Amino acid sequence: MANQKQYDVAVVGVTGAVGQKILEMMEEIDFPIKQLHPLASKRSAGKNVVFKGEEVEIKEAKPEAFEGVEIALFSAGGSVSRQLAHEAVERGAVVIDNTSAFRMDENVPLVVPEVNKEDINENNGIIANPNCSTIQMVVALEPLREKFGLNRVIVSTYQSVSGSGNAAVEELKDQSRKMLDGQEPEASILPVKSEEKHYPIAFNALPQIDVFEDNHYTFEEMKMINETKKIMHQPELKVAATCVRLPFFYSHAESVYIEVDGDDVSIENLQDALRDQPGIVLEDDIANQVYPTPLSSEGKTDVFVGRIRKDLDVPNGFHFWVVSDNLLKGAAWNSVQIAQAFIQQD
Amino acid sequence: MANQKQYDVAVVGVTGAVGQKILEMMEEIDFPIKQLHPLASKRSAGKNVVFKGEEVEIKEAKPEAFEGVEIALFSAGGSVSRQLAHEAVERGAVVIDNTSAFRMDENVPLVVPEVNKEDINENNGIIANPNCSTIQMVVALEPLREKFGLNRVIVSTYQSVSGSGNAAVEELKDQSRKMLDGQEPEASILPVKSEEKHYPIAFNALPQIDVFEDNHYTFEEMKMINETKKIMHQPELKVAATCVRLPFFYSHAESVYIEVDGDDVSIENLQDALRDQPGIVLEDDIANQVYPTPLSSEGKTDVFVGRIRKDLDVPNGFHFWVVSDNLLKGAAWNSVQIAQAFIQQD
Numbered sequence: 001m002a003n004q005k006q007y008d009v010a011v012v013g014v015t016g017a018v019g020q021k022i023l024e025m026m027e028e029i030d031f032p033i034k035q036l037h038p039l040a041s042k043r044s045a046g047k048n049v050v051f052k053g054e055e056v057e058i059k060e061a062k063p064e065a066f067e068g069v070e071i072a073l074f075s076a077g078g079s080v081s082r083q084l085a086h087e088a089v090e091r092g093a094v095v096i097d098n099t100s101a102f103r104m105d106e107n108v109p110l111v112v113p114e115v116n117k118e119d120i121n122e123n124n125g126i127i128a129n130p131n132c133s134t135i136q137m138v139v140a141l142e143p144l145r146e147k148f149g150l151n152r153v154i155v156s157t158y159q160s161v162s163g164s165g166n167a168a169v170e171e172l173k174d175q176s177r178k179m180l181d182g183q184e185p186e187a188s189i190l191p192v193k194s195e196e197k198h199y200p201i202a203f204n205a206l207p208q209i210d211v212f213e214d215n216h217y218t219f220e221e222m223k224m225i226n227e228t229k230k231i232m233h234q235p236e237l238k239v240a241a242t243c244v245r246l247p248f249f250y251s252h253a254e255s256v257y258i259e260v261d262g263d264d265v266s267i268e269n270l271q272d273a274l275r276d277q278p279g280i281v282l283e284d285d286i287a288n289q290v291y292p293t294p295l296s297s298e299g300k301t302d303v304f305v306g307r308i309r310k311d312l313d314v315p316n317g318f319h320f321w322v323v324s325d326n327l328l329k330g331a332a333w334n335s336v337q338i339a340q341a342f343i344q345q346d
Numbered sequence: 347m348a349n350q351k352q353y354d355v356a357v358v359g360v361t362g363a364v365g366q367k368i369l370e371m372m373e374e375i376d377f378p379i380k381q382l383h384p385l386a387s388k389r390s391a392g393k394n395v396v397f398k399g400e401e402v403e404i405k406e407a408k409p410e411a412f413e414g415v416e417i418a419l420f421s422a423g424g425s426v427s428r429q430l431a432h433e434a435v436e437r438g439a440v441v442i443d444n445t446s447a448f449r450m451d452e453n454v455p456l457v458v459p460e461v462n463k464e465d466i467n468e469n470n471g472i473i474a475n476p477n478c479s480t481i482q483m484v485v486a487l488e489p490l491r492e493k494f495g496l497n498r499v500i501v502s503t504y505q506s507v508s509g510s511g512n513a514a515v516e517e518l519k520d521q522s523r524k525m526l527d528g529q530e531p532e533a534s535i536l537p538v539k540s541e542e543k544h545y546p547i548a549f550n551a552l553p554q555i556d557v558f559e560d561n562h563y564t565f566e567e568m569k570m571i572n573e574t575k576k577i578m579h580q581p582e583l584k585v586a587a588t589c590v591r592l593p594f595f596y597s598h599a600e601s602v603y604i605e606v607d608g609d610d611v612s613i614e615n616l617q618d619a620l621r622d623q624p625g626i627v628l629e630d631d632i633a634n635q636v637y638p639t640p641l642s643s644e645g646k647t648d649v650f651v652g653r654i655r656k657d658l659d660v661p662n663g664f665h666f667w668v669v670s671d672n673l674l675k676g677a678a679w680n681s682v683q684i685a686q687a688f689i690q691q692d
Binding site (some may be wrong): 173197240246290309 | 519522561562603652654656658
């Protein structure tokens, strides 16, 4: 590693839930950083972040801040990416963008390294990181698609509040405390901060993540539908999603129904296809009540799969349960993996 | 009402979560009770319940306790029903059983009054009340089946802890307080009290409700599958279920996918079919963020439906979201409705 090339790396949105995890992940794998450029809004500029035991000053995210930057990981919301990603690219950086700004742009590869690492080569300066709930699902789907073919996906999600950022985590804590004390909860963040109405998430379930589209699906649901087809290079794949926000802090869970191509596939075939895959941990031993949960998956980078069952009526239908930490594999870890794959090809 | 026949009514399991709600519901609709017989385990015998402002002594649930009883509502677990339901019937009572003991018995009607009230006439002394998660789903499905035909159902549930009784409600409270204080939660009730392993439910999601069957489905999932077909008299209906316990106290929610018979049905057709149906409230106005949630449905007897969408790939496919109070329409209220329908025919 002594002779390995080192990079100037910017992290945009470094004070946010995902930005913090990106620093943690880069530290953990000892990413070859020459200089770290922690960037955030004007409000946070001048404060410090700690990286590898040293304090590094946060600078304001503006075009000039990208001078000399070779890899820029964006995670500060779609509008910041739309304003600054091209500025970073113009200054010579490759952008790994963890917002929805460019994901469906046909000139931008949308990458989950376990699924379509080779798409990184098609980048024109920007590589998009998919939506959290999409990532964990396609990691589980890809080995099944490869082995058995895949023609249909119906998913219902169980998503944690950290997907809406640190303010939503605090809102769940505050509301939970209030309700346990018999008081009325106050809601101002969830389901969508910018929307008119807010509902309590504590001891509740909200069937709205992101805003509604004209077709009655939410934007989160459409992300899962469109991104899955793009990442898997299967535009004709039938995908349907229902996305629900729930009162837990970290990790998303998903109840997934799939139809494979053949009628002669067994539960054991599916288990074998998922076992020992990179990035996947099979936790499917019902005799011993082994299955993944949000709490058991928190803080881990893998995608956990359990509860694999064969549909009782449709011979090529299967059901399973997928859980992963939405801030890690769903965001920070996948972005850092993309950066790793990029420098391997550099 | 002055000349209406009055009945000797026993409530078995009167100290439990559902038993308490049965008393509330009977009081609320002024059920014609001549004498209330509150029954429970030996441990609770001698204590009192309050009914219509008066204290009534709880007696031990044993065969002789049913002497003179005309209607017996059982909600004390399957083993109590298996021991005592026939004893009650032998003594002249009609039993309305809210356990899984007799639901799939072909000589026992399984009744949701909005769907198959007429099946009450086929009873041989016992009428079964379906599982909570089944009831709310079939109430929403029946008007759609009648109008458009129905050939497929895939449901993922979001179920509250009160479905596991008062002890599970207390466990969620205790664990939530502990975790908010940074302490380790203790688990001894959920997912299934009698099972070897218990997992925290607070700020978590458990993909196990009831024990596992040989086919890898849980008993709760098989209840939804088998009971739906029986109630709707459609044994060939394709039904699949994934049941998940979540950290809220009351009401179950369900993400339901259906396929109707025709390809020319619209969202508006479904909304119209559900609007103004007895027992159903359509809460589906996405422009104003209107959809049901567990908190908004708590304490109400109706079944709430929202988030109706057309599948984007399958022309006869639709998705929607159903919420209802599991202790009311899912248990106590449906049992009391059966009792009402029974005395109307009496």
